[in-house]
Amino acid sequence: xxxxxxxxxxxxxxxxxxxxxxxxxxxxxxxxxxxxxxxxxxxxxxxxxxxxxxxxxxxxxxxxxxxxxxxxxxxxxxxxxxxxxxxxxxxxxxxxxxxxxxxxxxxxxxxxxxxxxxxxxxxxxxxxxxxxxxxxxxxxxxxxxxxxxxxxxxxxxxxxxxxxxxxxxxxxxxxxxxxxxxxxxxxxxxxxxxxxxxxxxxxxxxxxxxxxxxxxxxxxxxxxxxxxxxxxxxxxxxxxxxxxxxxxxxxxxxxxxxxxxxxxxxxxxxxxxxxxxxxxxxxxxxxxxxxxxxxxxxxxxxxxxxxxxxxxxxxxxxxxxxxxxxxxxxxxxxxxxxxxxxxxxxxxxxxxxxxxxxxxxxxxxxxxxxxxxxxxxxxxxxxxxxxxxxxxxxxxxxxxxxxxxxxxxxxxxxxxxxxxxxxxxxxxxxxxxxxxxxxxxxxxxxxxxxxxxxxxxxxxxxxxxxxxxxxxxxxxxxxxxxxxxxxxxxxxxxxxxxxxxxxxxxxxxxxxxxxxxxxxxxxxxxxxxxxxxxxxxxxxxxxxxxxxxxxxxx
Amino acid sequence: xxxxxxxxxxxxxxxxxxxxxxxxxxxxxxxxxxxxxxxxxxxxxxxxxxxxxxxxxxxxxxxxxxxxxxxxxxxxxxxxxxxxxxxxxxxxxxxxxxxxxxxxxxxxxxxxxxxxxxxxxxxxxxxxxxxxxxxxxxxxxxxxxxxxxxxxxxxxx
Numbered sequence: 001x002x003x004x005x006x007x008x009x010x011x012x013x014x015x016x017x018x019x020x021x022x023x024x025x026x027x028x029x030x031x032x033x034x035x036x037x038x039x040x041x042x043x044x045x046x047x048x049x050x051x052x053x054x055x056x057x058x059x060x061x062x063x064x065x066x067x068x069x070x071x072x073x074x075x076x077x078x079x080x081x082x083x084x085x086x087x088x089x090x091x092x093x094x095x096x097x098x099x100x101x102x103x104x105x106x107x108x109x110x111x112x113x114x115x116x117x118x119x120x121x122x123x124x125x126x127x128x129x130x131x132x133x134x135x136x137x138x139x140x141x142x143x144x145x146x147x148x149x150x151x152x153x154x155x156x157x158x159x160x161x162x163x164x165x166x167x168x169x170x171x172x173x174x175x176x177x178x179x180x181x182x183x184x185x186x187x188x189x190x191x192x193x194x195x196x197x198x199x200x201x202x203x204x205x206x207x208x209x210x211x212x213x214x215x216x217x218x219x220x221x222x223x224x225x226x227x228x229x230x231x232x233x234x235x236x237x238x239x240x241x242x243x244x245x246x247x248x249x250x251x252x253x254x255x256x257x258x259x260x261x262x263x264x265x266x267x268x269x270x271x272x273x274x275x276x277x278x279x280x281x282x283x284x285x286x287x288x289x290x291x292x293x294x295x296x297x298x299x300x301x302x303x304x305x306x307x308x309x310x311x312x313x314x315x316x317x318x319x320x321x322x323x324x325x326x327x328x329x330x331x332x333x334x335x336x337x338x339x340x341x342x343x344x345x346x347x348x349x350x351x352x353x354x355x356x357x358x359x360x361x362x363x364x365x366x367x368x369x370x371x372x373x374x375x376x377x378x379x380x381x382x383x384x385x386x387x388x389x390x391x392x393x394x395x396x397x398x399x400x401x402x403x404x405x406x407x408x409x410x411x412x413x414x415x416x417x418x419x420x421x422x423x424x425x426x427x428x429x430x431x432x433x434x435x436x437x438x439x440x441x442x443x444x445x446x447x448x449x450x451x452x453x454x455x456x457x458x459x460x461x462x463x464x465x466x467x468x469x470x471x472x473x474x475x476x477x478x479x480x481x482x483x484x485x486x487x488x489x490x491x492x493x494x495x496x497x498x499x500x501x502x503x504x505x506x507x508x509x510x511x512x513x514x515x516x517x518x519x520x521x522x523x524x525x526x527x528x529x530x531x532x533x534x535x536x537x538x539x540x541x542x543x544x545x546x547x548x549x550x551x552x553x554x
Numbered sequence: 555x556x557x558x559x560x561x562x563x564x565x566x567x568x569x570x571x572x573x574x575x576x577x578x579x580x581x582x583x584x585x586x587x588x589x590x591x592x593x594x595x596x597x598x599x600x601x602x603x604x605x606x607x608x609x610x611x612x613x614x615x616x617x618x619x620x621x622x623x624x625x626x627x628x629x630x631x632x633x634x635x636x637x638x639x640x641x642x643x644x645x646x647x648x649x650x651x652x653x654x655x656x657x658x659x660x661x662x663x664x665x666x667x668x669x670x671x672x673x674x675x676x677x678x679x680x681x682x683x684x685x686x687x688x689x690x691x692x693x694x695x696x697x698x699x700x701x702x703x704x705x706x707x708x709x710x711x
Contacts, residue, residue: 119572120579124623127568144623178564178626302617305610 003131004029004162007095008037010138013170016066018042018057018422020050024070025110026097029162042422042451044415045443047074051081052412052441053419055090055152059402060377060420060427062215064146065090070097072110075156076117080409082152083121087406088236089209091150093141094122098158101129114156123151131164136171143174148181149300150213181299185316190324193271193295193312198331200269200293202338203229206252206281209236209405210274210298212398216319217241220273223322228335230342232260234275235390238401243394249342250351253281254540255387259345261546264289266341272296274318277307278406287545297321349552351391351538358531361385361460364510365392368430368458371514376428377402377420381413381437383467385460387536389432411440417455418448428456428518435461435487445497448523456517457525459490462532470535474550494525505529556585557612558603558631558638558708564624565591565598572622573600582606582615586640586705597626601707631708638708641680643668644690647697648675656696663689674699 001009007030011019018040023031034041044050047069054065069078075096085092099108115127124144126137137155145153197203205227211220217240224231224247231241232249241248252260264270270292275281282288285307296303296310297318304313314321353362365388368376374394380386380403395401402420404412417431431438438459448455460466469483491501500522502513510528517524537551563569570589577584583605592599606612612632619628631638648656648670656675660666665679679689683706690698 115568116571119568119575176623179623300621302614302621306614 001165001168002029002033002162003128003134003157003164003166004033006131006134006166006168007138007157007162008033008039009168010135010170011039011066012037014064014138014142016064019066019068020044020053020057020419021068022047022050022070022074024074024097026071026099026159027068027074027162029159030068030095030097030157042447044447046441047077048080048411049415049418049441049444049447051078051092051094052084052409052415053422054094055081055085055092056379056402056416056419057423058085058090058092059416060399061423062399063423064093064142065419066093066095068095070110071099071114072112074110075114076112079118079121082118082154084404084407084409084412085152086121086123088404089150089213090152091145092152093145094118094152094154096154096156097162098127098156100160101158102160104158114154118154121152122154125154125156127156128158128161131161131166134161135169139171140174140176144176144179148179149303182315183299183317183320185297185314185321185324187324189312189314190321190328193314193325194328194330196269196293196295196312197227197271197325197329198333200333201335202267203227203269203271203333203335204249204263204267205229205231205271205273206233206264206275207231207237207240207273208234208275210318211237211240212274214274214299214318214320215398216273216322217398219319219322219326221245223326223329226326226329227332228339229271229333230263230339232256232263234278234281234405235403236405237275238390239395239398242396244396251390253546254283255391255536255538256546257351258349258538258549258552259342261540261549261552262345263342264292265545265547267292270294272298273322274298276303279307282307283540283544283546283548353537359505359507359510359529361388361462361528361530361534362392363507364458364460364528364530365389365432367510367514368432369393371511371518372428372430376400376430377424379403379413379416379420379429379431381431381433382408382410383434383437383465384470384534384536385432385434385437385466387467388460391536410437414438414441414455414457415444417457418444418453421453421455431455431457433457433459434466435459435463435490436465436485438490439487442493445494445499445523449498454521454523457523459525459527460530461487461490461527462530462534464532467536469533473533473535475541490525490527494523499523499525501525501527503527503529555606556603557606558601558636558706559616559619560629560631560708561600561602561619561625562592562627563598563600564626565596566624569598569624570600572624573602573619576618576622577604580614580618582611586703588705588707601705603706629710631710635711636708637711638682638706639680640683640686640704640706641678642686642701642703644677644679644693644698645674645700646677646693647673647699649673652696659689659692663692665689
């Protein structure tokens with residue numbers, strides 16, 4: 001078999017059904033093999049979009065997303081997408097072509113040191129120098145990407161390796177001596193944690209993307225209900241606990257709910273599960289959760305005690321460890337007073353917005369929520385659109401809110417919607433976008449129309465790079481330096497690609513437009529002209545303690 | 555405070571870059587680094603001396619190293635009884651009239667002259683941190699013209 005055939009056969013054996021990518025000179029043998037392969041190939045209009053689509057395919061389905069690009073510029077275009085997946089611990093395989101082995105290092109045409117460039121943004125990467133290693137490397141790459149704390153793995157394959165004829169040997173097992181993730185919590189630590197839980201009075205479960213990854217949502221709910229403890233989540237944790245549940249506190253942090261942030265600040269025990277105490281969550285770190293002991297459950301030991309001091313570290317898979325805790329927990333804490341206090345805060349300071357004035361983005365998202373029965377997959381761009389989408393849609397299931405949390409990549413949402421729709425064709429997929437972000441990968445209209453990937457895009461069009469403008473308004477004396485941004489006529493643009501465009505300027509047009517978009521068998525852009533200077537509240541200014549919120553607890 | 559860590563890694567191209575990249579990306583300072591093959595030619599040993607302000611940073615460094623797929627073991631010598639040594643070559647000003655004074659000093663530190671010309675000599679010395687430091691102080695009297703050090707290597711008792 002040729003190297004190219006070995007690669008495709010290996011991908012097939014790993015269960016790959018779809019690849020997002022773009023051809024080029026140094027992947028010609030691969031594309032020649034793909035021509036006859038029973039793997040769906042989706043030709044994007046930019047490699048960055050291929051990476052985001054593969055990433056979101058992973059996020060939405062739990063299966064491995066794969067993207068493919070040529071050497072040099074093809075590979076460097078993937079990097080933003082790879083870094084996005086890396087920061088959010090998303091399993092993904094990126095395959096790149098490379099110049100012939102004897103030309104590597106010679107500054108050949110379309111050559112870049114791709115393993116060098118991607119070293120800090122991949123979980124691991126490989127330069128394949130011999131076709132005989134290829135099957136083993138693919139097997140290892142899938143294993144490394146999907147186990148432990150997941151992440152993207154890149155395989156760089158020189159064109160002569162793709163052409164080389166060698167025997168195909170599929171390794172039965174993966175053996176990497178330096179890689180042995182720990183899946184079960186240490187029994188001693190579990191005992192200690194159970195003891196601490198039994199005696200606490202104001203517990204808070206603080207949960208993140210790790211719960212989604214490990215499929216621990218059900219176990220989390222069991223534990224929360226057994227403990228009668230409130231649950232707050234990070235942006236990445238959205239969907240891992242039903243937001244309509246009585247123990248739900250919503251999202252915490254910079255744009256979290258006031259009551260979630262106050263709960264953290266008053267809590268005497270924080271149980272962190274698959275979350276990493278990111279600066280957007282903790283605010284001023286030395287003021288964070290002053291009265292709380294911390295139990296931290298994470299599969300990545302380096303996440304524990306990185307940002308804050310942890311009293312009981314438990315290294316392991318979230319689902320397993322929560323299961324162990326459930327078993328160990330014979331005595332549960334008395335939390336009724338605590339829940340009463342929280343109920344009071346919820347009533348006093350709910351998430352809110354002023355409905356009067358021009359069309360409000362929060363209203364648009366509420367309407368999308370109602371029209372889709374809270375059952376759509378929502379992707380977002382980055383900025384205000386992302387925060388409103390996090391605050392105003394009702395999420396009840398994991399893998400339904402797909403957003404670039406760690407890297408904060410503008411241009412993520414549209415190709416992500418595409419990847420999610422390919423993975424879950426029966427679902428309604430909405431990208432909640434801004435007029436700035438959508439322009440960063442707008443060329444994917446062609447991919448969607450051409451491949452009949454019918455996603456819906458709600459552009460919250462305020463004529464600004466809204467989040468940066470908000471910061472300029474609040475902290476830079478309204479000096480709107482280069483945040484006023486123009487765009488095309490989105491309706492005409494969509495139409496020119498063969499998609500459908502709808503413009504909405506009034507409140508009464510919102511719901512019919514959403515209904516029409518859902519009913520339309522095509523990709524639809526809805527251009528919502530919203531209040532230009534609407535802000536995302538509540539908000540913790542950078543460097544403040546998280547209970548010092550603008551428009552926070554009344 | 556300086557800490558000595560030894561890291562056994564897969565002996566493959568690019569591994570040194572991974573380790574060095576980890577240190578630079580996270581802002582940790584490497585004071586010295588010594589790399590060579592071990593008994594098993596499939597692995598290399600890197601002895602790294604790092605500057606870490608506190609225990610927490612040292613812990614992070616070790617955890618981050620362990621996270622790399624190509625890293626097999628990480629040993630921190632901070633709280634372990636161990637031997638550590640360093641090799642250095644020093645070029646000093648030297649004329650035959652210095653011979654007596656120099657020989658005494660070199661004997662004390664088990665150092666020796668590798669080569670000399672009419673006005674300079676290259677001294678070779680291996681030893682622990684204190685030894686090397688004291689020898690260097692002694693050699694200053696002659697005038698040090700050039701200095702090359704391998705960085706520390708270590709082995710647990």
